[in-house]
Amino acid sequence: MLRGAEKRMIVVRTRDSRMFEEAYFVVRPEADRAGRDEMDMLWEANRILESSVAGGRGDGVKSSRVPLPGQGLLRGLVWFFLGFLTGGGAVGLLWVLL
Numbered sequence: 001m002l003r004g005a006e007k008r009m010i011v012v013r014t015r016d017s018r019m020f021e022e023a024y025f026v027v028r029p030e031a032d033r034a035g036r037d038e039m040d041m042l043w044e045a046n047r048i049l050e051s052s053v054a055g056g057r058g059d060g061v062k063s064s065r066v067p068l069p070g071q072g073l074l075r076g077l078v079w080f081f082l083g084f085l086t087g088g089g090a091v092g093l094l095w096v097l098l
Helices: 029-033 038-053 071-097
Strands: 009-013 022-026
Touching: 009 038, 022 038
Parallel strands: none
Antiparallel strands: 009 022
């Protein structure tokens, strides 16, 4: 048994997640000494949850939309054909001008 070891935790309960019921955060001792209030800690915990659960782009703003299978392939094909048509149009324009 450990004696004298005390950790503060924040529990964030979710209602609308199909994957998670609760998230536990262990508060750093320096955050406790810095005079942070409970609302600051809850805001930071929610920010971390949003950035890690939704997939992560690195800027803190995340999308909860899950891409459908094959959606990347369709998007790639659309861009390929748009590039193909643009290149063909440029070659056709050069052919007419010269």
